[in-house]
Amino acid sequence: MKHILRTLGLCLFVISPAIHAADTLEAREAWVREAPPSVNVLAAYLQLHNHGAEARILNRVTSPAFDQVEIHRTEEHGGMAHMIKIPEVAVPANGMLIFQKGDLHLMLIDPKSPLKSGDSVELTLHFADGSTLKVTAPVRKADGGAAGQHEMHDHQHQH
Numbered sequence: 001m002k003h004i005l006r007t008l009g010l011c012l013f014v015i016s017p018a019i020h021a022a023d024t025l026e027a028r029e030a031w032v033r034e035a036p037p038s039v040n041v042l043a044a045y046l047q048l049h050n051h052g053a054e055a056r057i058l059n060r061v062t063s064p065a066f067d068q069v070e071i072h073r074t075e076e077h078g079g080m081a082h083m084i085k086i087p088e089v090a091v092p093a094n095g096m097l098i099f100q101k102g103d104l105h106l107m108l109i110d111p112k113s114p115l116k117s118g119d120s121v122e123l124t125l126h127f128a129d130g131s132t133l134k135v136t137a138p139v140r141k142a143d144g145g146a147a148g149q150h151e152m153h154d155h156q157h158q159h
Helices: 002-023 146-154
Strands: 027-032 041-050 055-063 065-077 078-083 088-091 093-097 102-113 120-125 132-140
Touching: 027 120, 027 146, 041 088, 041 120, 041 132, 055 065, 055 132
Parallel strands: 027 132
Antiparallel strands: 027 041, 041 093, 041 102, 055 088, 055 120, 065 078, 065 102, 120 132
16 A cells, blocks of 8 residues: 555656646637648747746647648748748746747648638647647638738748
8 A cells, every 4th residue: 555655646746747837838819820721831829928937848739630830930031031940949937938920930731621710720739848738729811911921931941
């Protein structure tokens, strides 16, 4: 009996940091940019708020609606926007990280079915400490301004 209680206590000790870590993160204003059905790459945006005392490292994103999700940053070179894949990003302690048009964003690659305004996309954010955060992002039309069209400038992915 003592062995079972000791094992259970060790399991709770190992699991509790990941559970606590997930409680310190909050996603806000998540959305996916609607694109024509023939487009196989969409973009997602959100704000990640870290209410914890330590920075959190986002190192992977998955979605059942897409074959692949990558973290990208838009960089402008010679008047052209280029999407640069980055392996991980830090959400600062007691701070926020913004995924927005023309900067850091999630590239949603090869949708399993066409998405239109009013649909929603499930995303799972995976962090280096083993914790995850599930996010539901509605699909909506872009604002139509120049900043909302950065995804269409150059889909030359540099890895």
